[in-house]
Amino acid sequence: MANEPVDVLIIGAGASGAAIAWSLLETRMRILCLEQGAHLSDQDFPSRREDYELARYAEFSCDPNVRQLKQDYPINSQDSCITPVNWNGVGGSTINFLGHWPRMKPSDFRTRTLDGVGEDWPVDYHTLAPFYDINDQNTGVSGLGGNPGYPEYTPPLPPIPIGKLGQTLAKGFNEMGWHWWPSDVSILSQDRDGRQKCVNAGTCDLGCAAGAKGGTNFTYWPMLESAGVELRTECRVREIQVDENTGFAKGVLYHGPDGQLHEQKAELVVVACNGVGTPRLLLNSSSKLFPDGLANRSGMVGKNLMFHPLTGVVGVFDEPMKGHEGPMACSILSQEFYESDPSRGFVRGYGLHSGRSTTPMTYALGGYGIDNPIPWGAEHREIMDNVYPYLAGLTVVSEDLPEEHNRVTLDPELTDSDGIPAPKITYRLGENTRKMLKHGEERATELLLAAGARRILGKSDDKVWWRAGWHQMGTCRMGDNPETSVVNGWGRSHDVKNLFIVDGSIFVTAGAVNPTSTIQALALYIGDSIKTNIETLFD
Amino acid sequence: MENWTGRERTQLDAILDQLIPANRDRNIPAAGELGIADFLTAEANQNSDLCAAVSALLAKAAKLEGGTSPDVVRQLEAALPREFKKLLIATYKGYYSRPDMRACFGVGEHPVHPEGYGVPPEPPEVIAELTAPVRARGPFYRDPAR
Numbered sequence: 001m002a003n004e005p006v007d008v009l010i011i012g013a014g015a016s017g018a019a020i021a022w023s024l025l026e027t028r029m030r031i032l033c034l035e036q037g038a039h040l041s042d043q044d045f046p047s048r049r050e051d052y053e054l055a056r057y058a059e060f061s062c063d064p065n066v067r068q069l070k071q072d073y074p075i076n077s078q079d080s081c082i083t084p085v086n087w088n089g090v091g092g093s094t095i096n097f098l099g100h101w102p103r104m105k106p107s108d109f110r111t112r113t114l115d116g117v118g119e120d121w122p123v124d125y126h127t128l129a130p131f132y133d134i135n136d137q138n139t140g141v142s143g144l145g146g147n148p149g150y151p152e153y154t155p156p157l158p159p160i161p162i163g164k165l166g167q168t169l170a171k172g173f174n175e176m177g178w179h180w181w182p183s184d185v186s187i188l189s190q191d192r193d194g195r196q197k198c199v200n201a202g203t204c205d206l207g208c209a210a211g212a213k214g215g216t217n218f219t220y221w222p223m224l225e226s227a228g229v230e231l232r233t234e235c236r237v238r239e240i241q242v243d244e245n246t247g248f249a250k251g252v253l254y255h256g257p258d259g260q261l262h263e264q265k266a267e268l269v270v271v272a273c274n275g276v277g278t279p280r281l282l283l284n285s286s287s288k289l290f291p292d293g294l295a296n297r298s299g300m301v302g303k304n305l306m307f308h309p310l311t312g313v314v315g316v317f318d319e320p321m322k323g324h325e326g327p328m329a330c331s332i333l334s335q336e337f338y339e340s341d342p343s344r345g346f347v348r349g350y351g352l353h354s355g356r357s358t359t360p361m362t363y364a365l366g367g368y369g370i371d372n373p374i375p376w377g378a379e380h381r382e383i384m385d386n387v388y389p390y391l392a393g394l395t396v397v398s399e400d401l402p403e404e405h406n407r408v409t410l411d412p413e414l415t416d417s418d419g420i421p422a423p424k425i426t427y428r429l430g431e432n433t434r435k436m437l438k439h440g441e442e443r444a445t446e447l448l449l450a451a452g453a454r455r456i457l458g459k460s461d462d463k464v465w466w467r468a469g470w471h472q473m474g475t476c477r478m479g480d481n482p483e484t485s486v487v488n489g490w491g492r493s494h495d496v497k498n499l500f501i502v503d504g505s506i507f508v509t510a511g512a513v514n515p516t517s518t519i520q521a522l523a524l525y526i527g528d529s530i531k532t533n534i535e536t537l538f539d
Numbered sequence: 540m541e542n543w544t545g546r547e548r549t550q551l552d553a554i555l556d557q558l559i560p561a562n563r564d565r566n567i568p569a570a571g572e573l574g575i576a577d578f579l580t581a582e583a584n585q586n587s588d589l590c591a592a593v594s595a596l597l598a599k600a601a602k603l604e605g606g607t608s609p610d611v612v613r614q615l616e617a618a619l620p621r622e623f624k625k626l627l628i629a630t631y632k633g634y635y636s637r638p639d640m641r642a643c644f645g646v647g648e649h650p651v652h653p654e655g656y657g658v659p660p661e662p663p664e665v666i667a668e669l670t671a672p673v674r675a676r677g678p679f680y681r682d683p684a685r
């Protein structure tokens with residue numbers, strides 16, 4: 001079945017798809033977004049139920065292989081030590097993300113020049129800074145201005161409370177003389193634009209029933225839909241089609257809610273399916289012109305997959321830390337070990353994030369994203385009564401380096417419910433990252449002791465967290481050279497002049513911060529570049 | 540439909556009491572006495588893997604001597620580790636999804652939305668004092684453009 005052609009077709013209604021739609025609104029072009037999932041209705045938020053924690057292990061797991069909802073696609077992660085996690089629906093993974101909102105730092109965009117690793121980006125921090133600012137306003141970001149870890153900027157809202165846990169750790173950082181700062185968060189510290197401020201419920205991964213968290217289901221999409229952007233949900237794109245004569249993208253084939261195949265033509269196609277979904281779609285869109293996958297003459301589609309491998313260290317304190325009160329991921333962030341220092345034996349660096357503790361069930365089952373239940377019997381009693389309430393921890397979030405062998409390919413057998421080949425992840429931890437994580441664990445231990453921990457809980461193995469694939473980057477990287485990159489400095493495919501990619505797959509390097517503020521700043525920048533170059537867009 | 544009754548139910552309750560024992564001083568009940576077997580029964584009826592695991596563990600337990608002491612439960616764990624882990628996970632889920640049990644560990648009984656928790660924001664002067672040593676160090680980043 002064919003539909004009326006549109007000017008701009010965006011695939012994916014997550015963080016980046018929403019941001020670029022907003023940027024293109026003023027062009028008055030006809031914009032359509034196809035999203036494989038649905039809107040989340042108010043009754044769907046499990047945090048309104050008494051047994052809300054159960055949802056974390058079922059229909060609201062961050063792992064699509066656990067959820068197995070109709071809109072999810074399976075991911076084969078057997079050849080990886082980390083599995084990607086996500087949400088598929090309006091808002092994308094900002095539905096279950098935790099709202100930690102640090103920016104990348106100026107040095108992150110120049111790792112080749114500064115440290116001889118990765119590649120330099122074709123854009124820099126200062127080019128993106130105004131777009132970070134616009135996006136912070138649109139999203140409602142809380143934080144404290146004047147962080148000496150960055151060029152000057154001030155988030156629009158005051159910081160959320162750092163709480164007892166944050167204050168305790170902050171004193172430890174001061175004791176050590178190390179950098180720390182209250183986290184920037186895309187979480188409202190004050191009511192704003194009809195959205196309620198954060199009520200410190202601590203279940204940000206279960207969607208935010210208050211509307212305080214900056215998921216695009218609460219921020220951009222209500223604005224966009226009322227401004228006339230068409231959002232067609234439960235529509236899964238099977239392939240992007242190209243015109244064999246012009247080499248331009250002409251539109252897509254997608255499965256609608258009826259399961260049938262539909263055709264949608266468009267002048268300009270924007271892919272925003274995230275660092276796994278985007279290479280999957282391009283690889284599934286092979287044709288005579290592009291036998292190895294659409295826009296893949298460089299061979300780089302799917303390669304250089306980066307996560308932020310992480311590990312955690314937890315201390316037991318004398319007083320209850322009330323770690324379950326407040327947004328899950330964000331209290332304070334230290335970037336003391338962020339920049340390269342050759343004396344440490346590795347390049348680049350990591351952040352130390354204060355992790356709040358979780359609710360009792362999640363703790364008993366091993367922690368967020370971990371399937372390793374704590375001991376039973378007398379030891380269980382001791383842990384739950386005398387350890388759990390007194391915990392405060394630090395998460396070591398490391399910078400992954402781009403390595404071609406870490407990649408997304410198509411699984412030869414596994415498919416989603418529409419029969420579309422599923423992605424397969426091949427990923428192993430680099431030696432540099434391993435050293436970084438070890439260094440981080442040691443520093444985190446020192447810090448917790450300085451902050452007053454009476455005991456440090458040891459980890460029984462040297463594994464990274466399995467479900468730490470929250471951030472998926474690098475699989476369609478930007479660059480000036482068409483032989484080594486998939487898109488140019490403003491997101492346009494080198495090979496297909498009316499095809500743009502705007503999600504985390506275009507990252508050149510990963511930095512050691514959560515990526516979404518940068519993903520959206522980039523999407524706004526790409527939207528701006530499209531507007532600036534509109535006369536010569538397809539040349 | 541699985542419904543462990545009679546001897547099996549008594550045995551299941553006894554095993555659950557070992558997995559999460561009571562804290563009598565703080566009036567925290569053990570998992571068996573709290574009736575977590577009912578939760579397991581309901582779950583097992585939706586999940587054939589769990590049903591098979593619990594049934595296998597009960598069959599094995601019936602053959603072991605010595606009542607249901609921690610040692611016997613340890614033997615069960617050693618003999619059927621995969622099944623035991625399934626039971627353990629389901630037991631923790633059943634026990635800690637009870638609002639009254641959450642409250643024993645300082646976590647609210649209420650659904651966390653809409654009420655949440657009242658955490659007062661720190662007064663700006665407290666944050667200013669805490670961050671003073673960090674600010675005193677001055678700019679702390681590399682900027683290749685400057």
Ligand SMILES: Cc1cc2nc3c(=O)[nH]c(=O)nc-3n(C[C@H](O)[C@H](O)[C@H](O)COP(=O)(O)OP(=O)(O)OC[C@H]3O[C@@H](n4cnc5c(N)ncnc54)[C@H](O)[C@@H]3O)c2cc1C
Pocket residue numbers: 011012013014015016017034035036037062085086087088089090091092093094096097098099100101205235236237238272273274275277278281329470471472502503504505514515516517519
């Ligand atoms: C549990 C969790 C915690 C996180 N915490 C943080 C955090 O604290 N801070 C942070 O910065 N980041 C965090 N992240 C990561 C953050 O959510 C992502 O970086 C961000 O959402 C990525 O934006 P995106 O636009 O690239 O993709 P997404 O937001 O994932 O959106 C992609 C959309 O595309 C749709 N789609 C995919 N394929 C198709 C198709 N073929 N047809 C139609 N639609 C399709 C999907 O359904 C999805 O809705 C977290 C993620 C998770 C899962």
Ligand code: SF4
Pocket residue numbers: 099187197198199200201202203204205207208209210211212213326327328655
């Ligand atoms: S803690 Fe705040 S941001 Fe997180 S879910 Fe609750 S209200 Fe939303």
